[in-house]
Amino acid sequence: xxxxxxxxxxxxxxxxxxxxxxxxxxxxxxxxxxxxxxxxxxxxxxxxxxxxxxxxxxxxxxxxxxxxxxxxxxxxxxxxxxxxxxxxxxxxxxxxxxxxxxxxxxxxxxxxxxxxxxxxxxxxxxxxxxxxxxxxxxxxxxxxxxxxxxxxxxxxxxxxxxxxxxxxxxxxxxxxxxxxxxxxxxxxxxxxxxxxxxxxxxxxxxxxxxxxxxxxxxxxxxxxxxxxxxxxxxxxxxxxxxxxxxxxxxxxxxxxxxxxxxxxxxxxxxxxxxxxxxxxxxxxxxxxxxxxxxxxxxxxxxxxxxx
Amino acid sequence: xxxxxxxxxxxxxxxxxxxxxxxxxxxxxxxxxxxxxxxxxxxxxxxxxxxxxxxxxxxxxxxxxxxxxxxxxxxxxxxxxxxxxxxxxxxxxxxxxxxxxxxxxxxxxxxxxxxxxxxxxxxxxxxxxxxxxxxxxxxxxxxxxxxxxxxxxxxxxxxxxxxxxxxxxxxxxxxxxxxxxxxxxxxxxxxxxxxxxxxxxxxxxxxxxxxxxxxxxxxxxxxxxxxxxxxxxxxxxxxxxxxxxxxxxxxxxxxxxxxxxxxxxxxxxxxxxxxxxxxxxxxxxxxxxxxxxxxxxxxxxxxxxxxxxxxxxxxxxxxxxxxxxxxxxxxxxxxxxxxxxxxxxxxxxxxxxxxxxxxxxxxxxxxxxxxxxxxxxxxxxxxxxxxxxxxxxxxxxxxxxxxxxxxxxxxxxxxxxxxxxxxxxxxxxxxxxxxxxxxxxxxxxxxxxxxxxxxxxxxxxxxxxxxxxxxxxxxxxxxxxx
Numbered sequence: 001x002x003x004x005x006x007x008x009x010x011x012x013x014x015x016x017x018x019x020x021x022x023x024x025x026x027x028x029x030x031x032x033x034x035x036x037x038x039x040x041x042x043x044x045x046x047x048x049x050x051x052x053x054x055x056x057x058x059x060x061x062x063x064x065x066x067x068x069x070x071x072x073x074x075x076x077x078x079x080x081x082x083x084x085x086x087x088x089x090x091x092x093x094x095x096x097x098x099x100x101x102x103x104x105x106x107x108x109x110x111x112x113x114x115x116x117x118x119x120x121x122x123x124x125x126x127x128x129x130x131x132x133x134x135x136x137x138x139x140x141x142x143x144x145x146x147x148x149x150x151x152x153x154x155x156x157x158x159x160x161x162x163x164x165x166x167x168x169x170x171x172x173x174x175x176x177x178x179x180x181x182x183x184x185x186x187x188x189x190x191x192x193x194x195x196x197x198x199x200x201x202x203x204x205x206x207x208x209x210x211x212x213x214x215x216x217x218x219x220x221x222x223x224x225x226x227x228x229x230x231x232x233x234x235x236x237x238x239x240x241x242x243x244x245x246x247x248x249x250x251x252x253x254x255x256x257x258x259x260x261x262x263x264x265x266x267x268x269x270x271x272x273x274x275x276x277x278x279x280x281x282x283x284x285x286x287x288x289x290x291x292x293x294x295x296x297x298x299x300x301x302x303x304x305x306x307x
Numbered sequence: 308x309x310x311x312x313x314x315x316x317x318x319x320x321x322x323x324x325x326x327x328x329x330x331x332x333x334x335x336x337x338x339x340x341x342x343x344x345x346x347x348x349x350x351x352x353x354x355x356x357x358x359x360x361x362x363x364x365x366x367x368x369x370x371x372x373x374x375x376x377x378x379x380x381x382x383x384x385x386x387x388x389x390x391x392x393x394x395x396x397x398x399x400x401x402x403x404x405x406x407x408x409x410x411x412x413x414x415x416x417x418x419x420x421x422x423x424x425x426x427x428x429x430x431x432x433x434x435x436x437x438x439x440x441x442x443x444x445x446x447x448x449x450x451x452x453x454x455x456x457x458x459x460x461x462x463x464x465x466x467x468x469x470x471x472x473x474x475x476x477x478x479x480x481x482x483x484x485x486x487x488x489x490x491x492x493x494x495x496x497x498x499x500x501x502x503x504x505x506x507x508x509x510x511x512x513x514x515x516x517x518x519x520x521x522x523x524x525x526x527x528x529x530x531x532x533x534x535x536x537x538x539x540x541x542x543x544x545x546x547x548x549x550x551x552x553x554x555x556x557x558x559x560x561x562x563x564x565x566x567x568x569x570x571x572x573x574x575x576x577x578x579x580x581x582x583x584x585x586x587x588x589x590x591x592x593x594x595x596x597x598x599x600x601x602x603x604x605x606x607x608x609x610x611x612x613x614x615x616x617x618x619x620x621x622x623x624x625x626x627x628x629x630x631x632x633x634x635x636x637x638x639x640x641x642x643x644x645x646x647x648x649x650x651x652x653x654x655x656x657x658x659x660x661x662x663x664x665x666x667x668x669x670x671x672x673x674x675x676x677x678x679x680x681x682x683x684x685x686x687x688x689x690x691x692x693x694x695x696x697x698x699x700x701x702x703x704x705x706x707x708x709x710x711x712x713x714x715x716x717x718x719x720x721x722x723x724x725x726x727x728x729x730x731x732x733x734x735x736x737x738x739x740x741x742x743x744x745x746x747x748x749x750x751x752x753x754x755x756x757x758x759x760x761x762x763x764x765x766x767x768x769x770x771x772x773x774x775x776x777x778x779x780x781x782x783x784x785x786x787x788x789x
Contacts, residue, residue, distance in 0.1 A: 001327065001494045008503070011764070015771050022776070148313070154726070156776040 023147050026158050028167045031151065033075060033131065035167040038141035041095035042071035044223065046171070047086075047215070048106030049077035051230050055280040056104060057289040058170035064293030065300075068102055072171030079130040081111040082212040084122050090215065092138045094222065101223030104292065105216060106230055107251060109244035112208040115198075119205040174282065179275055187276035188233060195239045204244055209254075216258050226299070227251055227262040228292060231269040231284075233277035263295050308351040309784070310560045311514055318348065319564065326568060327494055334491040338461045341488075341568070345470040349433070352474075356432040359397060364467040366393055367442040371449045371456035371463075383450060390446040394439045401431055406635030434474030436632055440599055442467050445481040447603055454482050462488035469570070471561040475554070475784055477575040477595035484572070492569035502566025504751040507767060508740075509559030510774055516737055517552030518779035519730045520545040523721060528696055531706045536715030539706060541722075546696050547689040548734050551580065553785045554593070559749055578745045580688075580738070583680035585646065585653040588688060596632070600625045618654070623647055638694045638703055645691040729777055 028035050032053070046056045052074035061070045073093055080086045095101075116124050127133060131150025137143065147155075157163070166174045179187070219225050229251065232240070240247070248264060255262035265288060272284035280288060308315050322344040330336035350357055370390045374383055445466075448454045457463050466485040472478075527534055527542030534542070555576035562572045579591035589597050605625045611618040630643025673681060690707075697703035721727045744750035755763045 001496070004494075004496050004499050007500075011768065011771075014768060015775075018768075018772060019775055154729075154777055154779065156729075159776075 020144075022155060022158055023142050023144055026142055026147060028169075029161045029163050029165065030158050031153060031163065032165045032167060032173055034143065034146060034151065035169075036073060036075075036093075036171050037135055037138045037143045037146045037150075039071070039169070039171070040139055042069070042073065042093055042171075043095045043098055044068050044070045044101045044103060045090065045094065045219075046070055046072040046074055046104045046106070047080075047090065048074040048104075048230075049080060049108070049111055050075065050173070051077075051108065051232070051278055051280075052104075052106035052228075053171075053173040054175060054275075055230050055285045055288055056106065056228075056292065057172050057285050059168070059172065060286055060289035061104075061293045061296075062170070064290065065102070065296060070102070070104070070170070072173070074106065074171075075132060077108075077110045079127050079132050081114070081125075081127065082208050082215055083125050083127060084211065085125065085127045085130065085133045087211055087215055087218070089132050089135070089138060091218070092136075094219075096222060099222050101219075102296065103219045103223060103225045104228055105212070105219070105225060106228045107212065108229060108232075109204075109240045109247045110198075110202065112205060112212055112250075113202040113243065114205040114208060115201040115203075119203045120207040122207050122211075125208075175275060175279070177275070179281075184273075184275065188235065188274070191233075191277040192235055192239065195236060199239060199243055202243060209250065213254060213258065216254065216260055220258070220260070224299075225258075225260045226292070226296060227255060227260055229262075229264045229266055231265050231272050231280070231288065233274050234269055236277045237266060237269065261295070261299055263292065265291060308348050310557065310564075311510065314351065318344075323567060331491075331493075334489065335461065337492055338465050338488055341465045341469060342461060345465070345468040345473060348470040349468065349473060352433050353430070356430075359432055359435065360438060360468055360473075361464075363394060363397065363439060363442050364464045366390065367446045367467075368457075368460055368463045370446050372458065374446070374449050375456045387446060387450045390443065394443050398435060398439055401435055403631070403635045437476045437478055438467055438473060440478050440596075441480075444478070444599060444603060445485065448481055454485075457481075457485060457489075459489065469565070471564040472572060475557050475561070476593075477558055477561065477572050478599055479572055479595065484570070487570050495569060498566045498569065501752065502563040504563070504754075504767075505559045505566065505749045506563030507770055507774075508749060508751045509556040509561075509563060511770055512552040512556030512559065512737065513784070514556075514774050514778040515552075515733050516730075517549045517556060517785075519726070519733070519777065520549035520552065522779055523727060523730070524549050524696070528698075528706070531702070531709060534709075534720055535717045536710045536712045537717050537719040538721070539710040540715060541719040543689050543693050543696075543710070545730070546692050547580075547685070548737075550692065550695070550785055551576075552737070555579075557784050562749070574748050578741050578750075580685055581681055581742065581745055582684050583677055584657060584684055585649040585687070586657065588684055589646075589650065596629070600629060604628060619651060622650060622654075626650070633695070637700045638697050641700060641703065642691050642694040645687075645694065649687050649691075733773070733777065 026034055032050075046052055046058060046061075048056075053072060053076070056072060056074070058070035058072050062068055071093075073090065074080060075086075080089075113119065114125060116126075118124060122128075131146065131152070134149040135143070135146045137145050147158075164175055164177045166176060168174060216225050216227070229248075244250075251262050251264075254260070272288065273281040274284070275281055308318060322340065325344075326337060326340045330340045346357055346360075349360065367390055370386050374386050377383060377386075445454075445463075449456045462485060465488045466479075466481060469479075469484070524542055524546045527538060528546070531539060531542070558575035562575070565572050573595060575593060575595050577591040577594065579588050582588035582591050605621050608621040608624060609617055610621060626643040626647035627640065630639040630641075633639045633642075672678075693706055693710075694700075694703045697706055740754065741750045744752060744754050747753050755766055
């Protein structure tokens with residue numbers, strides 16, 4: 001027995017050390033999310049789905065706005081729509097020691113919708129099984145918990161990563177792919193097809209809207225909240241209008257009730273360039289981030305005009 | 308609790324420690340640890356269904372004891388029928404009710420009658436097909452006086468619920484497993500090391516081969532109308548390796564765990580993809596189930612003693628029951644019929660039915676004719692797997708018809724993806740190691756045993772790192788659904 005246990009223990013130690021070594025190699029290119037769980041608690045957050053993850057650049061905002069350190073804590077529309085899972089994660093990421101922070105909450109019809117038989121049953125929300133739900137520690141470096149429970153690719157890719165994603169220190173997700181016009185058109189068609197399919201699966205969720213409200217109210221205790229609707233390609237806008245024709249009314253209602261600014265940036269959607277109809281290319285992301293910074297500056301000056 | 312889960316990685320060492328350090332002094336304590344841990348293992352999935360296992364175990368324990376007290380044939384038969392009816396009824400309710408209700412309804416509609424039977428919204432209890440067959444075999448063996456019934460209720464309950472094989476087999480017989488619970492176990496180093504090697508190989512097959520194949524199989528089968536014939540063929544081949552890696556991997560892990568506790572299970576897979584005909588395949592694939600059907604269905608029906616026609620009938624019955632055992636879906640029946648026809652062709656034309664396990668594998672490399680036979684057998688088995696994997700019969704026929712087109716000769720999708728290349732490389736690696744170990748109980752039993760220790764341990768370390776680095780997302784074992 002002793003001989004057996006000694007061998008098993010030695011082998012386990014060697015294997016555990018090797019696995020730890022691999023995990024220590026995890027970095028900004030590991031995947032589109034890992035690094036966000038390795039930074040310390042953050043004071044000013046950018047929240048939302050992958051549109052915000054790629055489309056709102058904290059570096060631009062921080063340059064334009066004094067005394068702010070925005071951090072992009074957005075993920076994807078099926079892992080970070082507004083609901084209990086994302087709310088808990090935000091709560092863990094938020095540095096609650098100050099109360100003069102700024103928060104950009106990006107919204108669109110998908111992040112307040114849900115699929116399934118009952119879109120208001122938060123126990124059935126699809127993100128309850130996602131890496132966000134599984135990653136209870138969000139400020140650890142390296143974050144073994146995420147790598148064990150949340151990471152969903154082959155671990156060998158941590159060592160030999162050729163991912164087109166680079167997750168910057170400030171949480172902004174850069175997609176380094178040179179997309180030709182033809183590829184962009186094809187991606188747009190694919191996005192359209194995917195969203196048309198989703199139209200029949202997703203419905204407005206009052207529970208999610210309540211969680212959006214709850215998130216805003218919670219963050220208002222720690223600073224100023226801005227609701228932002230990011231630009232997308234007009235063809236995708238049409239589908240979103242079909243899903244929720246009164247989306248802007250809903251947002252304006254929240255904006256009035258909670259006294260938060262709602263910036264709808266979809267008025268000049270055609271001016272921007274998208275990788276696939278919904279994710280802004282870097283050049284457009286910069287412009288949009290500057291626009292948001294300007295609107296915040298105006299608000300600070302007390303001259304904000306609600307869209 | 309899945310074998311390939313963090314929960315199990317905590318559970319197993321704990322049970323191992325309690326079994327060998329807290330309860331080594333008496334067989335009663337050892338069995339108590341086994342029973343409690345087995346019920347805990349099962350309850351981790353759903354404690355509510357523990358009642359079914361306890362019911363099934365109690366029923367067959369008491370029927371076995373009553374059988375030993377009477378020699379009256381009518382009474383003995385009655386007791387046997389009670390056991391069979393109760394156990395099959397459990398299966399029937401949980402596994403087949405909706406299937407039969409639906410098909411009766413369809414049949415009546417065909418004749419102009421409209422009936423709409425209530426459908427039961429039941430969850431299939433995990434492992435029910437396995438432990439039901441295990442307890443049934445006990446009662447039948449006691450009835451046939453092949454074994455003496457046990458008076459030790461704890462041993463019997465352990466026999467039915469022993470956690471390594473509770474949810475997906477191997478289906479053990481009382482004659483080999485039950486009586487292992489009557490002796491106090493002492494730790495056997497060689498057995499534990501061999502068990503650990505077998506577990507390691509099982510994990511490799513499950514996590515690296517099966518789960519990675521599943522990634523592509525799920526895509527190809529779910530959108531089969533989008534792919535070329537060659538991609539569909541690739542999907543079928545990958546499924547062949549997925550189900551083999553999944554199920555034989557589970558068996559290897561189960562057998563390996565049993566060895567850690569001093570128990571011996573019978574071999575459940577004997578390298579079936581090296582079979583050169585159908586008869587041989589079925590002697591190598593899911594041996595515990597095949598031999599169960601042979602002993603409790605085929606032979607009682609007369610086996611091959613009544614001439615060719617009766618043999619054909621008996622073989623047909625066994626295949627159909629086997630199809631049904633796998634699930635309440637016509638796809639399994641068609642899968643079984645394909646195998647029946649292949650089996651029939653084999654026994655019709657094969658010169659020597661004994662040319663089975665050893666015939667083709669003595670040579671270091673198979674001769675061309677034998678290699679072609681192996682390939683042909685693999686091709687037919689893979690074709691049948693399409694029906695096994697498809698969602699329904701229509702899907703299966705569509706899959707086949709889309710596969711057998713000119714695009715069959717095109718380059719399959721995904722072939723240039725790194726991940727698929729890894730998968731194909733590791734499938735080749737697996738087959739190579741298994742070919743080398745084909746005379747043994749499992750692939751790593753004697754693999755590198757003559758080599759220096761550092762080389763052998765380097766190989767084990769490398770294998771563990773391959774499992775870690777190339778392991779895919781955690782997936783359930785396919786045979787859990789049966």
